[in-house]
Amino acid sequence: MGKVARQLSLEALVAECVPRDAVLALGGLHYHNTPMALVRELVRQQVPIATLVPPLDGSLNADQLIGADLVAEVQFAYLGLENFGLAGRFRAAAEAGRLRLRDCEEAGFTLALRAGAAGLPFAALPTDFLPAPGALPTVRGVNPRDYAELVNPFTGAREVVIRAITPDVALLHCQLVDARGNCGYLGAPFLDLDIARAARVCLVQAERAVPRLPDHCRAVLPGYVVDACCVLPGGAHPASSHGCYAEDDVALADYARASRSDADFARYRVETIGDSEAHYRRALDVDARLASLARTPP
Amino acid sequence: MNYSRAELMALVMARALRDGDVVVCGTNATLPGAAYRTAQRLAKPRVAALIGASGTLDPDLDGAPVSGGDQAFIPGRATLDLGTGVMDQLRGFIDVIFLGALQLDVEGRINLAVIGDYARPRLRGPGSIGLSMVGSVPRCFLFFESHDPRVFVPRVDFVSGETLRRGAPDALLVVTPLAVFGPAPDGRRVALRSVHPGVSFEEVQARTGFPLDVAAASVTPAPSEAELAALRASVDGRRLADYPLG
Incomplete structure (x- = not known):
């Protein structure tokens, strides 16, 4: 209503x-x-x-x-x-x-807002888009609260996702x-x-x-x-x-x-x-x- | 011919644009705005610009405002909503992104998040924002307002983006008040391309925090009369004369 x-x-x-x-x-x-x-x-x-x-x-x-x-x-x-x-x-x-x-970055933050607007629980980023966590800090490394990985059920590839805002x-x-x-x-x-x-x-x-x-x-x-x-x-x-x-x-x-x-x-x-x-x-x-x-x- | 260092920086970027490029300008739009408008006047009329913040495609103005979100950028050929403009960068429709950074390292990593330890940084910067977009935009033009060994470092303190991950020879153009950097022939490391007229290699090395690969370095060509005329028609000349450079 x-x-x-x-x-x-x-x-x-x-x-x-x-x-x-x-x-x-x-x-x-x-x-x-x-x-x-x-x-x-x-x-x-x-x-x-x-x-x-x-x-x-x-x-x-x-x-x-x-x-x-x-x-x-x-x-x-x-x-x-x-x-x-x-x-x-x-x-x-x-x-x-x-x-x-x-800490987020532009693509993830925007996708997370769009996911939130659409009522989706999270958004996936393009494959291999973000720097991988390693010896140096990255948004994925320092912000596990928002960035995570999962297995793409369609291809079996590992993908990076961001929690909806x-x-x-x-x-x-x-x-x-x-x-x-x-x-x-x-x-x-x-x-x-x-x-x-x-x-x-x-x-x-x-x-x-x-x-x-x-x-x-x-x-x-x-x-x-x-x-x-x-x-x-x-x-x-x-x-x-x-x-x-x-x-x-x-x-x-x-x-x-x-x-x-x-x-x-x-x-x-x-x-x-x-x-x-x-x-x-x-x-x-x-x-x-x-x-x-x-x-x-x- | 008199010209300012900011004018030379804008011209270096204008020269590197190709006819048909679609460019994205983000925060601090003055130099990028001057560069793409000048390129359009220098026989590259099909350079198109998306002003990231306001979402305007090919704004109808010369003399770019400082802020990409300025309403003066509207109208243009179209106004996209900001999110769509971001998706278009992810999707691969954009050729060149203009960015700044707190640090660039010898392997092409860029940082706008922190200087020092992440948990207790010496300097907390604004955040990684569009520096991640080098993951999908093939060519990155980085511009720096000062040339400082604390900026050009062996290893960044935080990886906001990796400009040389794909190893393409044209993935990176770095313009400073003193010099131009680009990828070395292997596409994996940053090398000196040129020093600006009147600047010595020694000075650039002294103000760069990693050993310079000078194998392919030359002197940045001074602006021609035609280039300066195109630039000064594209941006309020006073703005670039006064542009703050360190």
């Missing part, structure tokens, strides 16, 4: 819909289309996460949750700040051994949501459509509500996949929201610097993330920044 997504405030969406100590996945890619307002609200409400699954290319979204000491374990293929350098809080936690790591909850950012919870993407959906379907509960923050999605959406997540949403213009900042605004290079560079030390991140948490989204927007003058970064749909 179809469901109609509930529309809640940002605070209520996190308080009522995000379970504590869950497997939690994030949408978007790098600093694009990623649910930063939801991430900041997780930090404010201090929601502990058993396993964080960042997007295929994780960024400041995952780094802030790790910096706030909310994450016990991370399953990831990439976690960095692209041209802004390394993800400082992830780096510090991993180097100190404070974070359990499930099945988050308890997915947090996504899109541009438009209609009255039935159908979510419209004005630019790239990245892997959001698979992340949404792989998760048991799918929560979305949208730029704006519309009566009906326009035809120029480049991708649509059907409302029957979506459990609840909030409408929050500018909620991806400092990431981009395709078709609405570009990434904020100044704010991203500031975060990259803040991520490099415990003290700087602690200050960022208090002074920038603050105790409400309204605080964040005032602290960084987000409305003015977004006006200068405005983009039309591609």
Whole structure:
């Protein structure tokens, strides 16, 4: 039976819909289309996460949750700040051994999400695709939790498989949501459509509500996949929201610097993330920044 | 003719592309974007590009944005969803992948995961991501923003990908601010192809952490006027003049 997504405030969406100590996945890619307002609200409400699954290319979204000491374990293929350098809080936690790591790579991670979206228990990788475990560490060697071997029943060959990714909850950012919870993407959906379907509960923050999605959406997540949403213009900042605004290079560079030390991140948490989204927007003058970064749909 | 080292790096990659190649650009798209657009202008019009992150096939723009996920890459001939673009790399439809790495070793292994011991690394890198795709994409173009003995090592600390596993003579092209590497004739080891104009072999050896095989090494040809004109039409010249190289 179809469901109609509930529309809640940002605070209520996190308080009522995000379970504590869950497997939690994030949408978007790098600093694009990623649910930063939801991430900041997780930090404010201090929601502990058993396993964080960042997007295929994780960024400041995952780094802030790790910096706030909310994450016990991370399953990831990439976690960095692209041209802004390394993800400082992830780096510090991993180097100190404070974070359990499930290292993946692009093909396996993508196939595992697709398997999760399709309701399959695992996915097989192409034969002999990955480096074999040996004297030097590899993803297969260091991550037996996700990568395993089995015998192909059709050929007898040994194949490498990866466990499906099945988050308890997915947090996504899109541009438009209609009255039935159908979510419209004005630019790239990245892997959001698979992340949404792989998760048991799918929560979305949208730029704006519309009566009906326009035809120029480049991708649509059907409302029957979506459990609840909030409408929050500018909620991806400092990431981009395709078709609405570009990434904020100044704010991203500031975060990259803040991520490099415990003290700087602690200050960022208090002074920038603050105790409400309204605080964040005032602290960084987000409305003015977004006006200068405005983009039309591609 | 004045040119920057970043411009020469982009041209080395543009020269190595073949007409009809399908290339994938991932993270840090500036140099790869400059390279494939320049190749299209240099009599290789059928070079096609898939921008991995945004999923755009042949974006309608010059002057590649830094981030492969930038909306400026949309529109193009088509926008694939990201997962389909990954599957197309697995399936063998792609000829060349552009990658960066924390380390490259003399046997062509690449690493973007950790420096040092895996459990308690000296440097935790971002993760193996698309470096595994060298398992299915036949030619890998690696570009490095600095030439450092800590990057070019006898043995990587983590194997994210193995570029020379198949032993093909064209499986690897490595471009640095100082030099160009490629497979040795046996296809199993990394050898020096050329040093850039004004750079000495001694300097490249001093900044490379394994003994250089220089048997087939020469000097990287300086850019021609036509090459520089094609490059500068393909990317904002200032962007490559300012491009951060170590």
